[in-house]
Amino acid sequence: MKELVIIIRPEKLETVKEILDDVHCGGMTISSVMGCGTQKGFSEGVNEIKGFKTTINLLPKIRVEVVVHDKLVDELIAEIRDKVATGRVGDGKIFIRNIEDAVRIRTGDRGQKAI
Ligand SMILES: Nc1ncnc2c1ncn2[C@@H]1O[C@H](COP(=O)(O)OP(=O)(O)OP(=O)(O)O)[C@@H](O)[C@H]1O
Numbered sequence: 001m002k003e004l005v006i007i008i009r010p011e012k013l014e015t016v017k018e019i020l021d022d023v024h025c026g027g028m029t030i031s032s033v034m035g036c037g038t039q040k041g042f043s044e045g046v047n048e049i050k051g052f053k054t055t056i057n058l059l060p061k062i063r064v065e066v067v068v069h070d071k072l073v074d075e076l077i078a079e080i081r082d083k084v085a086t087g088r089v090g091d092g093k094i095f096i097r098n099i100e101d102a103v104r105i106r107t108g109d110r111g112q113k114a115i
């Protein structure tokens with residue numbers, strides 16, 4: 001199992017939800033976060049904060065966490081890139097981690113049966 005942590009522009013949330021629904025993922029967790037990438041939050045929309053001096057500008061992003069079967073990972077990455085990339089800086093990132101185990105609390109299901 002792998003967890004994809006997908007950081008996207010807020011306006012791309014519906015698109016990513018649809019992609020995850022299409023592959024019948026067992027669930028997802030969404031958070032509203034602030035972040036920046038290599039441009040430190042500049043040249044990604046708001047370039048100027050008047051009267052406020054800062055070297056790091058945090059922008060609103062959405063964080064999607066989803067745990068999926070290994071075999072879905074490449075397909076999901078391709079779909080997300082295809083539908084979420086705008087070609088402009090700030091499109092976001094996908095972080096991928098190994099998940100050792102999972103438990104469905106109601107039933108006690110473990111591993112892939114639990115996702
Ligand atoms: N190394 C990182 N660690 C944690 N979060 C990150 C990292 N890089 C990016 N993020 C998150 O992803 C969001 C979008 O990053 P962004 O797409 O701007 O990355 P980038 O490396 O600057 O790429 P680009 O040059 O295309 O803008 C950030 O606002 C932040 O929330």
Ligand SMILES: [Mg+2]
Pocket residue numbers: 036037038039040044089090091
């Ligand atoms: Mg960036």
